[in-house]
Amino acid sequence: MGRKTMRGALVLTEEQRAMLTKLAGSRTVPVREVERSKVLLGYASGASISEVMRREGVGRPLIYRYIDKALAKGVEAGLKDAGHRPRAPEITDEAKAWVVNVACTQPKDHGLAAELWTLRALAGFISEHAEAAGYPRLSPASKSTVWRILNEQHLKPHKIRYDLERRDPEFERKREEVLRVHRDVSIDKAEAVHDGRPRAIYTVGIDEKPGVQALGVTAPDLPPVPKKEPTVSRDYEYVRHGTVSILAGIDLHSGHLFGHVEDRHRSIEFIGLLQEMDAYYPPEATIRLVLDHHSAHILKETNAFIATRPDRFEYVHTPKHGSWLNLIECVFSKMARTFLRHIRVKSVEELKTRLLKGIKEMNEALVVVRWKKFDMGIV
Known part of the structure; x- marks a missing residue:
């Protein structure tokens, strides 16, 4: 059959x-x-x-x-194919949790030199210590096995994301205070006087841009050539002549820019900037300064000078890591995009001259910078 x-x-x-x-x-x-x-x-x-x-x-x-x-x-x-009976997993949930726990530590915590795990280093550490930890099935674990376990928890211990810790406990209060100043500037003119404002108030945002480098070329720049070379050609090597600091303030009412270029940034240089503003504004007015907590702003030499001008200067401090609340940063951004861009000089003195010339050019074409977004928690 x-x-x-x-x-x-x-x-x-x-x-x-x-x-x-x-x-x-x-x-x-x-x-x-x-x-x-x-x-x-x-x-x-x-x-x-x-x-x-x-x-x-x-x-x-x-x-x-x-x-x-x-x-x-x-x-x-x-x-159709017949369904397969699922087999009990060889790597238990407890073993996976141990791998995740190790991945959430740093190699230096285990006596190693590295700061962050690489996948190879983590797999090697898991393989070496798995049996002692009570998970012998992980002893032959490869990089791909460790990666699958980490991927289930969306972990990438080989990468780092930079953040900035908020270290000022009074951040919210100071931010509101600065925003109130900006709102006041948008409502009242500097010379406005009324019952709630017995003196004229001129508001100036102040900050510093330290470490501006005086870089020089090692060979002359080559100009563009029509239909041949569209850009300026420059040797990639350069010479360092030194650095300077820009001390600047912007009148938030008129856009007038105060600017000093100094070798250092100490109390004496900051006092020089205050003296220029003192001479610029009417003697009976208050000069309200929006500035950070730099030591030059609060040292005894500065305080002694301010004490000689009663009711002349008023400080409004921005919170730590809140320099973006100070509109002088817009001025520094404009400098970086204009006359500071690709600048090359033969000496520190030439750099100072050109920076002051750039500040003068900005004053010849005044731009009033105003804060327009006030829905950030102020009442």
């Missing part, structure tokens, strides 16, 4: 035959389903097992398996 007779005949309905014919000629369904459809169609049409083998290029054991499954469970079930 042949095997076909032992397995019985496979009788197909019209719908089943049409389905198998469609699958056998499809180019989009999985290859295994195309192969099984051809085998079942051939067997159902009366072809022998050997003939089906030759026609479809499929081994005899597979053909027996396809036919037996179709006869036992139906044609549709015979086309």
Whole structure:
């Protein structure tokens, strides 16, 4: 008795035959389903097992398996793979938690020299210490295994993201105070006097830009050449002549710019800037200064000078790491984008001259800078 007779005949309905014919000629369904459809169609049409083998290029054991499954469970079930019983995971949740815990530490915490883990170093550490920690299955763990465990928790211990810790406990209060000043500037003119404002108030934002480098070229710049070289050509090497500091203040009412260029930034240089403002504004007015907590602003020499001008200067301090609240930063940004951009000089003195010239040019084309966004918590 042949095997076909032992397995019985496979009788197909019209719908089943049409389905198998469609699958056998499809180019989009999985290859295994195309192969099984051809085998079942051939067997159902009366072809022998050997003939089906030759026609479809499929081994005899597979053909027996396809036919037996179709006869036992139906044609549709015979086309699909049987589900597999899930196997208990070899790496337990406790073992994964240990890997995550190690990844959340730093190598230096374990006596290593590195600051951050690399995937290779972390996998090596896990492999070396897994058995002692009670997770022997992790001993042969590779980089890919460790990566999969970390990826489940969206961890990337080999990377670092820089942030700035807020270290000023009075940040909110100081921010509100600075914003109130900006709002006052937008409402009242500097010379305005009324019941709530018995003296004229001129508001000036002050800050420093230290470390401006006096860089010189090692060879003359080459100018652009029409249709040949569109840009200025410059030797990439340079000479350092020294550095200077820019002490600047901007009148928030008129846009007038006060600017000093100094070798250092001490109380004596800051007092020089205050003296210029003292001489510039009417003697009966108050000069309100928006500035940070730099030591030159509050040392005893500065305080002694301010004491000689009663009710002349009023300080409004920006919070630590809140320099963006001071509109003088807009001036420094403009300097960086204009006359400081790619600047090259032959000496520190030439740098000072050109910086002062740049400040003068800005004063010749005054721009009033105003704060416009006041919905930041002020009441």
